[in-house]
């Protein structure tokens with residue numbers, strides 16, 4: 001079995017809980033409150049700018065030209081997606097700089113920590129849920145939504161469908177090729193990071209629904 005197949009099996013209970021989240025269910029029906037969605041988009045802008053830096057950092061540690069250009073492209077895409085979503089949902093030109101919520105800070109700090117201190121394959125596994133879970137959630141919504149006026153359709157179309165699919169398959173196959181050169185213990189460490197970041201994806205949406213604030 002490929003590493004990715006086994007990693008997905010390990011993360012499936014978390015993925016199923018993500019689909020049940022009110023944020024995802026209401027995003028699908030279009031009933032999600034605009035305030036909750038805007039809170040999410042602002043936090044996601046913070047997230048994506050850190051995520052782009054982590055992807056660039058991974059690129060700088062890779063040795064294979066094909067992988068390097070893939071990760072540089074992923075980093076560039078994360079910036080353009082952020083800009084496009086920001087423009088379509090937050091129309092004001094100047095937005096106040098958003099402070100990361102506790103969940104957003106936890107997730108981005110974990111990614112930076114893997115990049116700084118973990119073996120490269122573990123950092124790779126840590127960024128994979130960002131691709132794979134979004135793709136699965138985007139497809140789930142596209143398949144189950146009742147077509148009509150959904151104010152969040154451009155978000156759904158960004159992650160469901162074919163364009164994002166190519167990047168996701170490429171990220172999965174790079175992880176599999178690198179996992180193939182790792183020991184069993186190395187692959188297990190990859191899976192732990194993959195499951196951990198899948199939990200952070202759950203936390204990110206769950207915290208956006210609550211418009212999570214700092215308690216102090």
Ligand SMILES: Cc1ncc(CO)c(N)n1
Pocket residue numbers: 044047048129130131134201204
């Ligand atoms: C929190 C989060 N994870 C993954 C993605 C997809 O890139 C995103 N936009 N935001």
